[in-house]
Amino acid sequence: DGGITQSPKYLFRKEGQNVTLSCEQNLNHDAMYWYRQDPGQGLRLIYYSQIVNDFQKGDIAEGYSVSREKKESFPLTVTSAQKNPTAFYLCASSASGTRNEQFFGPGTRLTVL
């Protein structure tokens, strides 16, 4: 089955610790995206990548970092510099030429204690 997997589903971390969220896709999509979702605010774009070894900042990149070493993987690191990291994080991907039709993973809920 083709799709996007995110792990873990729930993640708890202490304040001041970096944490990495996993996102893997086997859809052979070129582009991948990370969004943050907070109640009442919709989806906000953190980072996106159109191709391996290249990525761009989205609207709220501060306190986050990403890498894109493989086409199928786009991990997101939430650093200690992120002031309010508790949120629901969604990864998505899209194929070239599909006009940004994005497919989403199941999400990771991060809680910082």
Place this chain on the structure above:
Amino acid sequence: AQSVTQPDIHITVSEGASLELRCNYSYGATPYLFWYVQSPGQGLQLLLKYFSGDTLVQGIKGFEAEFKRSQSSFNLRKPSVHWSDAAEYFCASSNFGNEKLTFGTGTRLTIIP
């Protein structure tokens, strides 16, 4: 910059009643338009999309949407809702040359028996 407006934060309808969720986009050129649905704690699922052509598009789960350029709208409709339709619905848009989707803030749908 592009923007998508979903004016209704929360809508409640009775099971079996008809539904219309509103979406307005800001970009003047032909947009690419999407509706997604999200159940609590889950990722987003694509309901339907519009790129060009017939302005009435059919999607999954009995949903349809109509693109009205004169009103910059892409409203989602369903003739008879089921309890399982309770979820949050997001409208999104993009356009030619844009690498990103712009999302509305979502409309939460509650179904009452």
